[in-house]
Amino acid sequence: MFVPFREVSLKLQIEKLVQGGDGLARLQDGRVCFVKGALPGETVRVSITENRKDFCRAELVEVLEKSLQRITPNCPLYGVCGGCSMQHISFEAQLEHLKNSVQESFTRIGKTTLKDFPIHHTEAWHYRNRARFFKHSESGNFAFKAKASNGLVPIESCPILSTGLQEFIQDNTHKKIKAKELRVFDNACGKVSYYYKGMSSKEQEKHSNNLVYLHGKTISMDASVFFQSNLSILELFIDRIRHFAASGDYLIDLYSGVGFFSSFLEDSFSKVITVERDPRCLRHAKYNLGPKAISVTDNAEEWLLKNAPIENSFLIVDPPRGGLSPALIQSITKSKLKKMLYVSCNPVSLARDSLLLQQSGLHIHSAESFAFYPQTAHLEMFLYLERD
Numbered sequence: 001m002f003v004p005f006r007e008v009s010l011k012l013q014i015e016k017l018v019q020g021g022d023g024l025a026r027l028q029d030g031r032v033c034f035v036k037g038a039l040p041g042e043t044v045r046v047s048i049t050e051n052r053k054d055f056c057r058a059e060l061v062e063v064l065e066k067s068l069q070r071i072t073p074n075c076p077l078y079g080v081c082g083g084c085s086m087q088h089i090s091f092e093a094q095l096e097h098l099k100n101s102v103q104e105s106f107t108r109i110g111k112t113t114l115k116d117f118p119i120h121h122t123e124a125w126h127y128r129n130r131a132r133f134f135k136h137s138e139s140g141n142f143a144f145k146a147k148a149s150n151g152l153v154p155i156e157s158c159p160i161l162s163t164g165l166q167e168f169i170q171d172n173t174h175k176k177i178k179a180k181e182l183r184v185f186d187n188a189c190g191k192v193s194y195y196y197k198g199m200s201s202k203e204q205e206k207h208s209n210n211l212v213y214l215h216g217k218t219i220s221m222d223a224s225v226f227f228q229s230n231l232s233i234l235e236l237f238i239d240r241i242r243h244f245a246a247s248g249d250y251l252i253d254l255y256s257g258v259g260f261f262s263s264f265l266e267d268s269f270s271k272v273i274t275v276e277r278d279p280r281c282l283r284h285a286k287y288n289l290g291p292k293a294i295s296v297t298d299n300a301e302e303w304l305l306k307n308a309p310i311e312n313s314f315l316i317v318d319p320p321r322g323g324l325s326p327a328l329i330q331s332i333t334k335s336k337l338k339k340m341l342y343v344s345c346n347p348v349s350l351a352r353d354s355l356l357l358q359q360s361g362l363h364i365h366s367a368e369s370f371a372f373y374p375q376t377a378h379l380e381m382f383l384y385l386e387r388d
């Protein structure tokens with residue numbers, strides 16, 4: 001039976017959580033219905049918000065039978081602000097859900113079952129040391145984007161921000177910065193740096209540059225470029241990457257940012273090449289890496305096309321959420337590369353790409369995941385792949 005759109009209020013039984021954190025229920029007509037904020041085992045009353053031929057989406061109206069995993073959200077802005085959509089679940093249950101949703105992506109899209117893999121975790125709160133703040137014109141406060149809209153939600157405190165970022169948003173001198181949007185980074189050692197579009201180079205020099213201290217190294221970065229946003233788990237993350245990154249002749253680090261991974265791996269290789277599209281990363285990569293490294297500003301896909309073959313290299317890729325392009329995967333699969341690490345913040349694109357890599361003979365040797373973003377449905381993970 002097709003549920004007519006006007007029949008907006010339904011009672012549903014939630015079967016499981018899916019990638020992204022929505023609860024999944026089945027309608028009488030066989031379609032699935034995604035319900036934000038609902039948990040497995042719960043009976044809920046919902047209101048249909050989107051009615052498609054194959055599926056629908058619904059808003060949670062009332063929890064009629066509650067899951068034991070449900071907790072009271074820690075933040076008064078839960079459900080209003082666009083972040084932290086998983087605050088209604090205990091942290092242990094969040095970890096379980098993250099693992100399950102990775103496994104489900106690999107089964108459904110990657111056509112493979114991952115061997116049991118760890119989900120590493122550290123702090124559940126006050127972990128976030130990089131953020132994007134907007135200026136709320138009426139209150140003059142910093143703000144986050146609102147849930148499901150372009151509106152802004154002014155914030156006076158936020159339970160996932162690091163202490164440095166928390167102090168930053170409360171400091172009245174920062175509220176005077178004339179910028180609609182600010183990128184802010186707390187190095188957890190006393191310096192919070194910030195960047196906004198149109199900032200003069202003199203101001204950037206003073207306010208945007210920063211240094212991060214990890215595993216005895218000093219990493220140069222600035223608030224305008226990409227940098228990992230959870231320092232509390234980063235040393236563990238580096239340890240696990242080091243564990244799999246073989247030594248050898250060449251290390252090729254694609255989507256390299258400020259040369260972050262290479263700076264911890266370069267000692268094991270004779271030559272290092274980092275490829276990053278954002279030209280602002282280059283000066284940092286040069287500071288962060290030793291003389292055997294060559295850092296280039298280029299599109300990873302184009303660089304690989306120009307620079308194949310790479311079969312004797314150890315390859316590390318860390319693309320944005322969309323994953324690798326078909327052309328880049330083709331360069332890898334054609335190359336007969338033997339070992340690679342694929343770091344990803346999106347299990348869906350990772351599972352998709354791993355299928356093509358596996359079809360070319362690169363097999364998933366190990367997978368590890370990291371709760372980088374507690375209270376959200378996101379995580380960081382990597383696959384270590386080897387050719388037989």
Ligand SMILES: C[S@@+](CC[C@H](N)C(=O)[O-])C[C@H]1O[C@@H](n2cnc3c(N)ncnc32)[C@H](O)[C@@H]1O
Nearest residue numbers: 226255256257260276277278299300318319320
């Ligand atoms: C997830 S970040 C990883 C950065 C780095 N590996 C790290 O851990 O700090 C992805 C990086 O890829 C860069 N990027 C995005 N598209 C790219 C492309 N087509 N070619 C090269 N770099 C790209 C972004 O600017 C960003 O710095």
